[in-house]
Amino acid sequence: MQDYRKLGTSPRNTWKEDLPPHVVNAFHSLSQNAIYVTAGILRSPVYSPRNMLANKYAGVGWIIGHEIIHGFDVEGSQYDKQGNLRNWWEDEDKERFKNATQCFIDQYDNYIYPQLKGKPNFKQNAKKSVGEIAADNAGIKLSYYAYRKEVDKLGREEKMLPGLGLSPDQLFFVTFAQIWCSKETEAVLIYWLLNFQHPLSNYRILSTLWNFPEFSQTFNCSLGSPMNPERKCSLFGD
Ligand SMILES: [Zn+2]
16 A cells, blocks of 8 residues: 555655664665665764764764765766766766775775784775775765864864863764774674675774874874874875
């Protein structure tokens, strides 16, 4: 019955059927030119109305940033603003995207998960993961700059949380890392690398932060240290 009611209506303005609102997920629907953030993911630690702005922007803000960026990657380039399958990139755009993302591919190719140090053969296909890595990296820029804009509007920095010893900017980055922090057994790690597109959380956190100059400034990481490498990757340039 529910399906019959949809006859003649546009699929573009309806909630995606295969995405129950309670699941913990978010994604970009290219054919609808829309992003989905479920009720399931809008819970602590990703979001709580009581959180500081730094927490909110690092949590749900980063997720929204990540999903928006998918509209501007290779797959997003194939759908126009109405969600029709129509490429909107010039050849030059394609070339520039390829050049920018090669840097992410090189970084990921050289990375070995600490749990798999003795097993260098188990690697994820960096080319397959590059869209996700690029969205992670550009997503933090969108959410951090949006956070700074909000602070500018406030006209003052947010107050520090008592006893924590972290500035609001430091709290932003710690919140981001804490949300994605996870621990896997070796078997799960290998299964993941062979079957999925997203890198493991450990890499998503590190790569997103070591490529972001504002992170190393916030924590005073010296140039050339692991979290402040000289060669940084950026999807849209600096
Ligand atoms: Zn993604």
